[in-house]
Amino acid sequence: MSGEIVLSVSQLGKSFKDKKIISDISFEVKKGEIMAILGPNGAGKSTTIRNIMGIMYPDEGSVTFAHYKSGSIPRHKIGYLPEERGLYKNVSIMDILMYFAELKDYPVAKAKKRALAYLSKFGLEGKEKTSIEELSKGMGQKVQFIASIIHEPELLILDEPFSGLDPVSQEVFKQEIKELANNGTAILLSSHQMNLVEELCDRLYMIHQGSKVVSGTLSEVKKEYANFKCTIHGDNEPALLEKIPNVLRIEQKGKQTILYLSAEMDIPKWVKQWPEGIQVEELSIDRTTLHEIFIQIATGTGTKEGVQDA
């Protein structure tokens, strides 16, 4: 992707008291691109996003939006859906959408038109006068999503946009995010649903304990850093399995054993090096998924080879 850079984050750092929450976070989001920021709970994703949004102020580094530096970023060009989100309960959908559009300096008439179009698109047609407290959680999330894009933002930041959504709503959101990106919106999203990230994102930036562990386009990460894994079904003693060469890590559950291997492994050659006596009822060898990379990082079982910069 070689589009125009919309958001540039450079060496961002933030501490609370003596604890470093994020350090040396650097990435860019381009026009029409969907960029994922990933990491386990407490990794520093929301802190990174809050620093970008100017809700928090970074101790180190800088955030540049288009040509605007931190402190002078025009907030009305950015859409934001925070992780901790809600809406005023005792007001109508249309009133709240108009309020958010007004806060973003977006023309009311245009906002009204867009709001009605999106409500219809998200299955909330005719509910514009309905009070927020009468909506289900999923419906409320749709309204929050509309609120974040009502003003046609150039950059859209979505913190866990799929959390709490049913599969149908997830699909609706996914399609909308794709459409927004196709129309030129730069999108930065954080999510725990790796399958959705794999489907949606052009690039990803994974952080753990406040620092980057892996970044790059999805294909680069998958090609370069998704290791091989070999799954064996059979009764095998751990001592015997440990004799298999070039194994980074072994996981054994009953009869199933997973051997984690490096990414550059010559598989046919490796199989020939197995010690005698290994019992194989079933055997499969494939690459680890993004989900597994994420789990490895979150649980601290990731290997150096598995989580490098692409």
Added chain:
Amino acid sequence: MRNSFKVAKWEMKRNMKNKSFIISLFLTPILFIVFATIPTLLEKFNNDEQDSVNVYIKDELNSWTEMEKVLASLEVDWNVQITTEQEAKLLEELTEQENAAYIPLTEAALEEGRIQVYLSEDVDDTFIYQLSVLEGPLRQLQFQKLGLSAEEIEVLTKGVVFEEASVSEETDEAGMDHPVGEVGMENQLERIVPGATAGIVLFSIVITGMMIFQSASQEKKEKVAEIVLSSLTPEELMNGKIIGYFGLGMVQVFVWMLFAIPIITWFFEFPLFSYLFVPELLLLLFISFAGYLLFAAIFVGVGATVEDMTATSNFQGMVMMLPFLPAILIGPVLSNPSGLIAQIGSYFPLTSPAILLFRLSVLEEWPWLEIIISLVILVLSIWLFMKLAGKIFKTGILMYGKNATPQEIWKWIRQ
């Protein structure tokens, strides 16, 4: 500032559409009117029910025509009959009647200075008080009998009274036609009416200001703060709330005035506007607005530390009591509006607005030095409280899930 006005507009619109606000907006003055008028109406109804008193008068003194003139100004409900019947017969008739009285105005009684009044059953207790107005004309008759001249009688009936007079106004008032008491009352009303109006404004805006506490807390509870803060700064959000609830308070005052002004002006025939629109009103309103800003800063700051109102600790709940702090001082200030307690109350920022308004309403001479010192302290306190509220609000509004502890608040202030 533009963003603050957007927030202010939103807060006003949101509350004006809220049924409970609308109900309280109109219900409060209606309740005031009901409580103010119902007792009077009931009393009137009660009086209407009561028949007029049949008063039999034996007028040996031929003085009733004079006395009737005095009674006319009192609007007493007497059915007077001048009688020449025998006293014994009349008293016998009286025993069979209800709500009747017999007054023998005889030469002997006048000489003795004691007039017996015979009452039948069911005569109201107030009747005997109403009779006291006849004492003046009867005393004049006594003096006439003694052969005193008209001038002597006038001097004696006028009596001697003590009357308060201001030293500085003595010269000014010397050449005026009005009686001293009348001018004093007018001057007093020119203080009391604007003072009371400013007091109502302060009360109204502080009461709606309390809603800021709820609004800030609700913003946290409903987790909407972060979405809003993606469009503006915490300071803009805080200022917007303060402006919005000020506007709401003023709307409330306006509606109350719509009810109050016609009643006061036309029903009570009181020239409200001539007493209200005096230059002093500007200073009194300034004190009210300053009082609002002070309490609004406290409410918005502390409100941002509370997520669950039901679990609010004593510390946060006590904040709501602060505007009522002047009530403690009202007794001593009332008895001596220029005393030490009144002065301390004027200097202490939390009591200053209400105490100042009260003092300036009752004091004939305004203590300008004290007013200036109080206002300087008040304005500096507002600046300080706004600064502190800004620091607390900035962090507190984004802290979800629990109420902040005093230690945490102290930490945010020191940041």
